[in-house]
Each structure stands twice: as C-alpha cells, then as structure tokens.
Amino acid sequence: MSFFISLPHTLALGAILFTIGIIGALIRKNALIVLMSIELMLNAANLTVLAFARARHDNTGHTLAFIVIAVAAAEAAVGLAVLVGIFRTRRTSSLDEITMMKQ
Amino acid sequence: MTSDFPLYLIPLLPLIGAAINLLFGKRLSKDTNHYIAITAVGGAAVIAIHACVSGLWPLWKAGGPGTPSLTWQGWEWLHGAAGGGMGETAVSLKAALVLDPLSAVMVLVITLIGFLIHLYSAGYMAEDKRYATYFGYLNLFTGAMLILVLGDSLPVMFVGWEGVGLCSYLLIGFWFDVDKNANAGRKAFVVNRIGDFAFLLGIFLTFYFTKSLSFSGVRDGVGEITGSRIWGAPAQFWICLLFFIGACGKSAQIPLYVWLPDAMAGPTPVSALIHAATMVTAGVYMIARLSFLYVTAPTVMAIVAGVGAATALFAAIIGFAQNDLKKVLAYSTVSQLGLMFVGVGTGNFTGGVFHLMTHAFFKAGLFLGAGSVMHALHHAKDPGDIREMGGLRRKLPITHITFLIYCIAIAGIPPLAGFFSKDGILAGAFAFTAPGVPRFYGHLIWAVSSLASLGTAVYMFRLYFLTFTGKFRGDHHVETHLHESPAEMTIPLIVLGLGAMAVGFVGIPAFLRSHHEPLFVRWLSSGDAPVQALALHMSSSREWLLMAVATGAGVIGIIVAAALWLGGPRPAVVSLGNGLGPVKKLVASKFYIDELYDLVLVRPFRWLCMAVYQIVDRFIIETLLLGLVTTLVDFSGRALRLLQNGHVQRYMVVTTMALAAILWFGMRPSDEFTVQPVMGAQNTISLHANAHDYGTPNAPQRKYKWKCATDDPWKAGGPDKTCEYPNPGKYEVQLEVHDDLWGTSNKSSKLIRVGGD
Numbered sequence: 001m002s003f004f005i006s007l008p009h010t011l012a013l014g015a016i017l018f019t020i021g022i023i024g025a026l027i028r029k030n031a032l033i034v035l036m037s038i039e040l041m042l043n044a045a046n047l048t049v050l051a052f053a054r055a056r057h058d059n060t061g062h063t064l065a066f067i068v069i070a071v072a073a074a075e076a077a078v079g080l081a082v083l084v085g086i087f088r089t090r091r092t093s094s095l096d097e098i099t100m101m102k103q
Numbered sequence: 104m105t106s107d108f109p110l111y112l113i114p115l116l117p118l119i120g121a122a123i124n125l126l127f128g129k130r131l132s133k134d135t136n137h138y139i140a141i142t143a144v145g146g147a148a149v150i151a152i153h154a155c156v157s158g159l160w161p162l163w164k165a166g167g168p169g170t171p172s173l174t175w176q177g178w179e180w181l182h183g184a185a186g187g188g189m190g191e192t193a194v195s196l197k198a199a200l201v202l203d204p205l206s207a208v209m210v211l212v213i214t215l216i217g218f219l220i221h222l223y224s225a226g227y228m229a230e231d232k233r234y235a236t237y238f239g240y241l242n243l244f245t246g247a248m249l250i251l252v253l254g255d256s257l258p259v260m261f262v263g264w265e266g267v268g269l270c271s272y273l274l275i276g277f278w279f280d281v282d283k284n285a286n287a288g289r290k291a292f293v294v295n296r297i298g299d300f301a302f303l304l305g306i307f308l309t310f311y312f313t314k315s316l317s318f319s320g321v322r323d324g325v326g327e328i329t330g331s332r333i334w335g336a337p338a339q340f341w342i343c344l345l346f347f348i349g350a351c352g353k354s355a356q357i358p359l360y361v362w363l364p365d366a367m368a369g370p371t372p373v374s375a376l377i378h379a380a381t382m383v384t385a386g387v388y389m390i391a392r393l394s395f396l397y398v399t400a401p402t403v404m405a406i407v408a409g410v411g412a413a414t415a416l417f418a419a420i421i422g423f424a425q426n427d428l429k430k431v432l433a434y435s436t437v438s439q440l441g442l443m444f445v446g447v448g449t450g451n452f453t454g455g456v457f458h459l460m461t462h463a464f465f466k467a468g469l470f471l472g473a474g475s476v477m478h479a480l481h482h483a484k485d486p487g488d489i490r491e492m493g494g495l496r497r498k499l500p501i502t503h504i505t506f507l508i509y510c511i512a513i514a515g516i517p518p519l520a521g522f523f524s525k526d527g528i529l530a531g532a533f534a535f536t537a538p539g540v541p542r543f544y545g546h547l548i549w550a551v552s553s554l555a556s557l558g559t560a561v562y563m564f565r566l567y568f569l570t571f572t573g574k575f576r577g578d579h580h581v582e583t584h585l586h587e588s589p590a591e592m593t594i595p596l597i598v599l600g601l602g603a604m605a606v607g608f609v610g611i612p613a614f615l616r617s618h619h620e621p622l623f624v625r626w627l628s629s630g631d632a633p634v635q636a637l638a639l640h641m642s643s644s645r646e647w648l649l650m651a652v653a654t655g656a657g658v659i660g661i662i663v664a665a666a667l668w669l670g671g672p673r674p675a676v677v678s679l680g681n682g683l684g685p686v687k688k689l690v691a692s693k694f695y696i697d698e699l700y701d702l703v704l705v706r707p708f709r710w711l712c713m714a715v716y717q718i719v720d721r722f723i724i725e726t727l728l729l730g731l732v733t734t735l736v737d738f739s740g741r742a743l744r745l746l747q748n749g750h751v752q753r754y755m756v757v758t759t760m761a762l763a764a765i766l767w768f769g770m771r772p773s774d775e776f777t778v779q780p781v782m783g784a785q786n787t788i789s790l791h792a793n794a795h796d797y798g799t800p801n802a803p804q805r806k807y808k809w810k811c812a813t814d815d816p817w818k819a820g821g822p823d824k825t826c827e828y829p830n831p832g833k834y835e836v837q838l839e840v841h842d843d844l845w846g847t848s849n850k851s852s853k854l855i856r857v858g859g860d
Contacts, residue, residue, distance in 0.1 A: 022759060025752070025755060026752055026755055026756055026759065027752075034752070095750070095751055095752055096750065098749075098751070099748065099749025099750055100749060101747075101749040101751065102747055102748050102749030
C-alpha cells in the first residue's frame with residue numbers, strides 16, 4: 001500500500017494548525033504565547049496557500065506566501081517591541097491585566 | 104410688423120454698471136463711481152432713443168397689420184410639457200424682450216428720468232460713506248425696471264418685478280443704522296410680497312388655461328380663459344383680480360398702500376426714482392400690458408376703478424394733515440397712482456399710461472425739489488418738517504420756480520402736463536360704461552376722482568405756500584446756512600420742469616385738435632393693440648364742460664390753499680385747525696390704518712408665531728425630541744460601554760465569531776440556473792446550474808434536485824437537466840442545491856414559457 005501526501009492531507013494539517021492557533025490566541029493569558037499563536041495561524045494559512053499552489057500548478061500562491069512571511073516578520077517585531085514596552089512599565093505580560101484600550 | 108434689435112443692451116448697461124460699483128466700487132474714487140453709474144444709464148437712454156427714433160418710429164409710421172415692435176429673441180429659458188384634458192402640449196418659453204409703443208413710453212421715462220436722478224444723486228449723496236453701493240443699487244434698480252417693462256412674457260416681467268422690489272427694499276433701508284429706516288424697508292418688502300404672491304397665482308392660472316406665458320401667446324389663448332369658469336365666476340375674473348392684487352402691492356393701492364409713505368425713509372432721489380416715477384407705476388403698466396385680458400372682465404375693471412378712486416380720495420385726505428415734506432408727496436403719489444388706476448380701470452388705458460408718464464416728470468421733480476430743500480436745511484433737527492420752513496423763495500430761487508411749476512402741473516392747470524392727463528382720466532371715468540356695470544358707476548368714480556383732484560391742488564399748494572412763502576420759521580442758525588443746491592442738482596430740476604410743461608402736448612384731446620386722435624393715443628393704439636379698448640364717445644360740449652370742471656377744481660384748490668396758507672400759517676387758520684381737534688388728529692394719524700393692521704394682522708401673527716414657538720420649538724422639539732434623543736443616546740452609550748472593556752482577547756472572540764458567520768453564509772452554493780430551449784424537440788428545455796461552474800468542477804459534495812413543474816416531485820440529478828412537457832404553456836421550474844461539506848443549501852425557482860413562439 002503506497003502512501004503519499006496529497007492535497008487533502010496538507011489542507012487538513014493547515015486546518016489543524018489554524019485551529020490550534022486560534023484557540024491559543026483566544027484562551028491563553030500570556031501575551032507572548034498569544035503572539036506565537038497568531039504566528040501559527042499565519043503559517044497555517046501559508047501552508048494552505050502553498051498546498052493549493054502546488055495542486056493547481058499556479059505560482060501566484062508562492063508570491064502570496066512570501067508576502068505573508070514578510071508581514072508576519074514585521075508583525076512579530078512590532079508585537080514583541082510593544083510587549084517589551086508594556087512589560088517594562090507594567091511588570092506584567094498577562095492580557096487580563098493589560099486593558100488600557102478601554103480608556 | 105416687427106424687426107430685430109439688440110434690446111438686451113438697454114438693461115445690460117445699467118446691470119454692468121451695478122456689477123462694477125457693487126463689486127469694486129469701494130476701491131474706486133467717488134468720481135469714478137458716479138461716472139460709471141451715470142454713463143451706464145445715459146448709454147441705455149441713448150440706445151433706447153435710437154431704438155425708438157430710428158427703429159420703432161418708422162415701423163409705426165408705415166402702419167400695417169400687427170403691433171409695430173422691435174424684438175430681441177433671447178434664448179430658450181424654460182421648456183417642458185403642459186398636461187391637460189387633450190394630452191400634452193410642448194411648451195417653450197424664450198427670455199425675449201420686446202419694444203412696442205407701450206414699453207417704449209416706459210423705457211424712455213425710465214432711462215431719461217433715471218439719468219436725471221442719477222445726475223442729481225451725485226450732488227445729493229456726495230457726503231455719503233456708502234456712495235458706491237448707493238449707485239450700484241440705483242443701477243441695479245434701473246436694469247431690473249427695464250427688464251420688467253421690456254419683458255415679452257409674464258415670467259420675464261416677474262423677474263424684473265422682483266428685481267425692483269429687492270432694490271426698493273435695499274434703498275429704503277439704505278441708512279439701516281437707524282432702526283426706523285430698516286423697518287420701513289422690511290415693511291415695504293413684506294407688503295409687496297403679498298401682491299407678488301397674487302401676481303404669481305395669476306401667472307399660474309393664465310398658464311393653466313392658455314398653455315403659454317408670452318404676451319402674444321396669452322393673447323392668442325384668451326378664448327381658452329373666457330370659455331372657463333372657476334367657482335361660478337368666469338376664469339378671467341379671477342385672473343384679472345389676482346393680477347390687480349399684484350398691482351395693488353407694487354403700486355400702493357388700498358389696502359396695500361401702507362408701505363409707500365414709510366418708504367420715504369430712503370434717500371430722496373430714491374423716492375423720486377423708485378417711489379414716484381417708475382417702480383410704483385409698474386402695476387399700471389402691467390394692467391395696460393394685459394389690457395386685452397382686462398377688457399374681458401368688466402367686473403374687475405369696475406373694481407380697479409373703484410379701488411383707484413377710493414385710494415385717490417383717501418390718500419388726498421391724509422395728505423392734508425401731514426407735516427413732513429416727503430410724507431405729503433408720498434400720499435400725493437398714492438393718490439395720483441389711484442387716478443392712474445381709475446384710468447386703466449375705466450378702459451382708458453392710454454389715459455392711465457399718459458398720466459403715468461406726465462406724473463413721472465412732475466412727481467420726480469417734486470421729490471428732487473424736496474430733496475433740494477432738505478439739502479439746504481440739513482442743519483435743522485428735522486429737515487423735512489414744513490412747520491420749520493417758510494420764505495425759502497429767495498434763498499433757493501431755482502428750486503422755488505421749478506417746484507411751483509410742478510405744483511401747477513400736478514394741480515391740473517392748463518397747459519401743463521398734469522392738466523391733459525388728469526382731464527383725460529376724469530373724462531374717461533365719466534363716460535365709463537361696461538357690460539354689467541351700472542351707468543351711474545362711472546359718474547360716481549368721476550365725482551370721487553374730481554374731489555381727489557381738488558384735494559390734490561389744496562394740499563400741494565399748502566405745501567408750496569408753507570415752504571416757500573412768508574418768513575422763515577426755523578431757528579437762526581439754520582437760516583444762515585440756507586443755500587441753493589449745486590448745479591448737478593438744479594439741472595435735473597430745470598430739465599424736469601421743462602418736461603412737466605411740455606410732455607402734456609403729446610396728448611391734446613381730440614376735440615381741441617379738429618378731432619384728430621391725440622398723438623399719444625395713436626401711438627399706443629397702433630396695430631392690433633387694444634390699448635384704448637373702451638373708446639369714449641362724448642359730445643364736444645360735454646367734454647368742454649368736464650374740462651372746465653377739472654380745471655375749475657384745480658383753480659379752486661389753489662385759491663383755497665392761498666387763502667389759508669399764503670405767507671405761512673395764520674393764527675386764524677391755526678386756531679381753526681385746533682378747533683377741528685379730533686378730526687385733525689384722526690387724519691394726521693392716517694386714520695389709524697397702520698395701528699389697525701398692527702392689531703388685526705401683525706399682532707395675531709406674532710401670537711401665532713409665539714404659540715408655534717412655545718408648542719413646536721419649546722415643547723415638541725426641545726422637551727420631547729431632544730429629551731428622547733439624549734436619553735436614547737445616553738442609554739445606548741451605557742450599554743455599549745460594556746463591550747469596550749479593554750480585554751483584547753474578548754475582542755478577538757467577537758471578531759472570530761463574526762468572521763465565521765460571514766464564511767458560513769458566504770459559502771452557500773449559488774442557486775441560479777440558466778434555461779435554453781432544445782433545438783429540434785418540441786416543448787423541451789435544457790437547464791444548467793450555475794453553481795457547477797464555480798469552485799471545483801464535479802465537486803462531489805454538491806447535490807442537485809430539480810422540479811420541472813409545480814406538481815412534479817423533486818428529482819435528484821446532476822448540474823444539467825432536460826425537461827419535457829406535454830403541452831406548451833407556463834411552468835415553474837425549481838432547483839435546490841445542497842452542499843454536504845458545509846451542510847448548506849439554496850433554493851430558487853423560475854417561471855418558464857414553453858412552446859408557442
């Protein structure tokens with residue numbers, strides 16, 4: 001019985017990773033973990049895009065993936081910087097305690 | 104007989120002058136201001152004279168069918184369709200101008216007298232701060248007035264009508280830093296609006312019946328009007344009545360005359376130009392212009408004549424007891440306008456227009472003379488109070504002589520202008536007959552008008568005697584500063600004086616000139632213009648008699664005035680006046696008409712406004728609505744604030760759920776399908792589901808169910824389906840698409856016509 005990775009497998013993996021990411025982003029209290037979860041969701045999306053690109057022999061998907069990687073890198077840099085800034089002033093990284101946005 | 108002429112130049116020049124003076128006037132010198140204004144009106148006068156002399160006169164001389172006229176075709180202004188019982192008629196209105204004998208008279212009066220008054224203003228207003236604005240308004244007025252008289256249709260006339268009303272408002276309130284002046288301007292505007300409203304309704308009604316707005320079109324459609332009835336009265340009755348109410352507003356007739364005496368708050372040259380010579384005569388002009396309509400409504404003509412006569416007498420009586428130079432002249436103007444309405448109301452349209460023309464000369468002159476007197480007395484506390492005058496004869500010789508000429512002219516002494524025109528009107532009134540109007544009515548009008556003329560002579564000469572004869576009654580300081588006015592003010596006085604002596608001769612009655620119709624009458628009634636619609640037929644002896652009565656009234660009036668006031672107020676006369684006590688007070692207070700209007704109209708209106716303010720503004724809007732809205736906003740704000748709690752993860756939950764919902768509903772498969780008849784097979788159609796063409800073809804999770812007709816059962820199938828029907832007809836085809844993966848489905852149906860063609 002031969003086994004090879006086909007489109008549905010990759011899509012399923014992407015869906016699982018995305019779900020883990022979204023659950024993590026929604027329920028974890030540590031801001032650092034939430035940032036990582038968001039990173040995971042972005043990469044799940046990347047995986048899905050690349051799977052379709054491969055299946056359809058369409059290079060547009062690769063381009064899109066590169067853009068997403070660049071955006072993700074920028075987002076991580078800004079997000080971490082904000083997080084470090086908040087930690088310096090508030091001595092915490094718990095999202096339950098960071099509620100300045102309500103003001 | 105018409106020919107083309109660039110008539111637009113006549114109103115355009117003053118309008119350009121107005122634009123320059125109003126936009127840039129303050130940056131120019133005063134000399135430049137009045138040069139521009141005077142040149143603009145002078146240019147318009149030259150063009151008007153040229154048009155009349157070398158354009159209209161030859162046409163008129165040549166005779167022939169139709170009214171001799173010069174026209175400017177203008178441009179298409181309004182177009183549309185008028186509905187009616189017989190379907191729609193295409194209607195188009197041109198902004199055209201026409202110069203026919205009637206408008207020629209008006210244009211010459213406006214431009215020539217306007218020119219003189221512009222010239223006079225340069226002297227009278229020399230010290231004013233808003234010099235450029237003043238000349239701008241004056242030019243604007245001239246332009247609007249020229250549009251009014253040259254307009255070839257009711258709407259064009261209405262544009263001018265409103266334009267002169269605006270300028271009148273602006274100029275009455277020119278010195279608006281005094282409350283009284285600003286109020287007078289507002290009063291004039293509001294009272295005029297009442298008339299304008301009726302005028303507009305008249306235009307609408309005319310259009311409703313004739314489907315036309317140009318004068319020639321309305322004239323052609325008169326049959327449509329006379330054939331209809333509104334509320335039991337002939338349609339022309341209402342139309343003419345509405346137009347007459349419009350004329351009452353503009354021309355200060357009972358009951359809308361109250362604004363004109365107050366309008367004297369404006370600068371005196373303005374009173375001369377707008378409130379004596381031109382604008383206030385617009386109503387008379389309008390009725391003469393619509394004479395073809397008025398002759399179909401004898402009842403309204405009787406009303407016009409009656410209102411005119413009543414106004415003439417009423418205003419003359421009030422004129423007796425006024426002590427302000429300009430107020431007396433104002434009531435005299437109201438009275439003379441009443442006489443003009445007697446003229447047009449008795450079918451003597453040429454007579455009314457003739458008096459309009461002669462009156463323009465001597466009344467403009469009287470106002471300018473009064474301005475000259477007040478200019479000399481400008482050190483006095485109230486320069487217009489005739490009780491503080493007297494003996495000005497020696498100090499102001501030119502003003503005195505010209506003023507005397509105008510007074511004689513307005514009193515109706517031959518051979519000055521006022522005699523011919525007034526006599527014509529009185530004779531016409533005496534001979535007035537119209538279907539449905541009793542014979543004695545004309546005699547009554549004649550008697551009232553004659554009494555008014557007698558009164559005119561008395562109060563005008565009271566004015567003259569108190570102002571110019573006897574000894575100066577003001578204080579010494581004022582007396583030492585008395586001086587004759589500068590040349591730019593005396594020259595218009597002299598020219599108008601010559602005019603007041605001469606213009607009457609164009610209207611010498613027939614029986615004095617071997618039974619030739621007067622030039623003025625022939626000029627106005629040329630072609631098919633029924634301007635003298637109801638010709639008067641009288642024996643010469645009766646005409647002589649009427650003329651003697653008219654002249655006698657003037658002479659008696661002057662003698663009475665001389666007996667009472669020559670050389671200043673005599674103690675006996677003063678005590679006589681005091682003996683009349685209550686009567687004198689009643690007349691001096693203008694019969695408390697203003698107070699009556701205040702009580703009956705103004706105050707109830709204020710109460711109404713107050714009630715509306717208290718109920719609508721304070722209660723409904725401020726209390727109810729404002730309270731409700733603020734409570735609602737406050738409440739929803741409190742509720743929505745709970746959502747904004749700063750917990751970023753809760754925001755994320757909401758976002759995720761919203762996204763999921765959008766995806767869920769967005770993933771429903773398309774339920775649209777296309778229908779095509781199958782070639783070569785009868786009553787057969789092929790169907791194709793559009794959902795099949797999107798996303799992955801042959802997606803196994805898509806299930807299609809079809810129904811070829813309402814009564815058929817659902818049948819599972821693929822994206823394509825063929826339906827066969829036993830008979831041609833209309834069938835309802837339905838499709839349901841189900842997506843197993845998302846668990847969603849959509850349904851749609853179409854009504855299909857099968858067979859036939």
